[in-house]
Amino acid sequence: MKTKKTIKNILMMAIMGFTLMFFTNISFATNTGKVNVETANLRETADEESRILVQLSINDDVEILGESGNWYQVKSNNVTGYVRKDLLTVEDSQKEQKTEETNTVQKEQTTTETNTEENQESQDQSASRIVKEDSKLKIVPTINATDIIEVKKDEEVTVIEEINGWVCIEKETAKGWIRADKLMTKEEKEAQEQAAKEAEKQAQTVQKTMYIAETRVNLRKEPNQESESLAKLTLNTQVDVYSEENGWSRVKVNGTEGYILSSLLSDTKKEEKTTSRGATTSRKAQTPTKTETKTEKKKQETSSNPPVSGKGSTVVETAKKYLGAKYVYGASGPNSFDCSGFTSYVFKLHGVSLSRTAKGQYSNGTAVSRANLQPGDLVMFGPSASGINHVGIYIGGGKIIHAENPSSGVTIDTINSGYYNKNYVGARRVI
Numbered sequence: 001m002k003t004k005k006t007i008k009n010i011l012m013m014a015i016m017g018f019t020l021m022f023f024t025n026i027s028f029a030t031n032t033g034k035v036n037v038e039t040a041n042l043r044e045t046a047d048e049e050s051r052i053l054v055q056l057s058i059n060d061d062v063e064i065l066g067e068s069g070n071w072y073q074v075k076s077n078n079v080t081g082y083v084r085k086d087l088l089t090v091e092d093s094q095k096e097q098k099t100e101e102t103n104t105v106q107k108e109q110t111t112t113e114t115n116t117e118e119n120q121e122s123q124d125q126s127a128s129r130i131v132k133e134d135s136k137l138k139i140v141p142t143i144n145a146t147d148i149i150e151v152k153k154d155e156e157v158t159v160i161e162e163i164n165g166w167v168c169i170e171k172e173t174a175k176g177w178i179r180a181d182k183l184m185t186k187e188e189k190e191a192q193e194q195a196a197k198e199a200e201k202q203a204q205t206v207q208k209t210m211y212i213a214e215t216r217v218n219l220r221k222e223p224n225q226e227s228e229s230l231a232k233l234t235l236n237t238q239v240d241v242y243s244e245e246n247g248w249s250r251v252k253v254n255g256t257e258g259y260i261l262s263s264l265l266s267d268t269k270k271e272e273k274t275t276s277r278g279a280t281t282s283r284k285a286q287t288p289t290k291t292e293t294k295t296e297k298k299k300q301e302t303s304s305n306p307p308v309s310g311k312g313s314t315v316v317e318t319a320k321k322y323l324g325a326k327y328v329y330g331a332s333g334p335n336s337f338d339c340s341g342f343t344s345y346v347f348k349l350h351g352v353s354l355s356r357t358a359k360g361q362y363s364n365g366t367a368v369s370r371a372n373l374q375p376g377d378l379v380m381f382g383p384s385a386s387g388i389n390h391v392g393i394y395i396g397g398g399k400i401i402h403a404e405n406p407s408s409g410v411t412i413d414t415i416n417s418g419y420y421n422k423n424y425v426g427a428r429r430v431i
Contacts, residue, residue, distance in 0.1 A: 033088040035060045039175050042081040046071035052140050053081045127159040129183035137176025141166035149174045212237040213266035214418040219258040223248035228407035230258045236269045311431045312376025316395045319346045325410040327403045339390050342403040342410060343378060346393065352430055358391035365430030376431055379415060381423045388425055
């Protein structure tokens with residue numbers, strides 16, 4: 001009887017020991033796991049904010065080294081890190097057993113975190129963004145990471161995760177990382193499109209009607225003096241003004257849109273003038289006034305053209321042979337020119353060597369007053385003497401021949417009105 005009792009006690013102790021081991025120890029029947037989602041991040045530490053070492057794909061095998069809370073420490077292709085437990089399937093279904101109390105707490109924690117993650121993932125997956133510009137997705141969220149796939153401007157993509165200014169997005173069956181500043185929300189896209197529509201609507205609204213205020217004005221393709229001339233507009237031509245910026249007005253005239261210097265426009269029509277024997281009169285007054293003061297007569301005599309130099313006339317005749325030649329910046333003939341290249345080439349044919357630039361030619365020869373200009377004189381233009389940027393050859397009658405711009409080439413223009421009148425700097429006689 002005593003022996004049976006002793007045996008019974010031994011058996012009871014063995015059962016208790018086995019039970020204690022069963023509920024308190026973790027037993028791994030295997031040390032391998034398999035990724036059960038399309039993409040799993042292998043992180044440096046057991047933390048969602050930890051740096052991503054590499055991305056694992058579905059069915060990738062990993063070696064389980066240990067655990068920390070809700071994370072497994074694993075090894076994949078010689079890279080050791082941490083993966084969330086719910087992203088792996090351990091091949092042995094009996095991989096761990098704990099005490100009922102510990103298991104319950106663990107289950108509650110896992111359920112809470114899983115619900116949080118599922119809610120977050122559901123929220124992220126329901127969010128979509130619009131790509132601002134053509135970009136390439138990275139395999140991990142770093143600038144120097146490998147490119148994996150390209151996304152195009154205005155393409156809509158699904159957001160998976162956001163970390164430190166990087167967004168993990170899904171495109172078809174691929175996932176990758178892109179900088180957050182290269183994406184925008186649908187609301188931002190709609191606001192951008194609405195702003196563009198408003199700007200376009202504003203651009204098509206006529207602000208006011210104005211009139212050409214000079215004898216001849218270029219309607220240019222772009223708002224700069226070197227731009228192509230679309231048309232030559234005459235005094236009092238009516239134009240519709242849409243906008244004004246940096247001294248240029250965007251206008252439409254006879255169905256053609258272009259740009260005109262705002263200073264060459266007027267709110268009202270100008271009284272048209274005609275010139276007779278150097279005296280300027282109104283078309284309304286067909287005959288000069290009966291009384292003219294001595295001062296007015298002297299002014300007329302001064303403004304009339306002085307005697308023409310024989311050499312100057314020869315220079316002019318040579319220059320006219322190149323009317324219509326192309327304007328090419330930096331060219332000095334014989335088939336194309338820029339402004340100073342044209343004057344240099346023409347005078348070289350007559351044995352006169354000039355400086356290569358318009359500003360340099362202002363120091364050649366001797367100064368000539370505007371009232372004493374003769375054919376063959378060089379005439380300079382610009383905002384000031386120190387800012388000379390153009391030169392031509394005076395041909396008489398208030399006109400010059402010059403290489404104007406790429407759209408006009410070598411042409412003849414007046415210097416008594418418009419741009420060349422307002423930007424006249426001075427003249428030099430070199431022959």
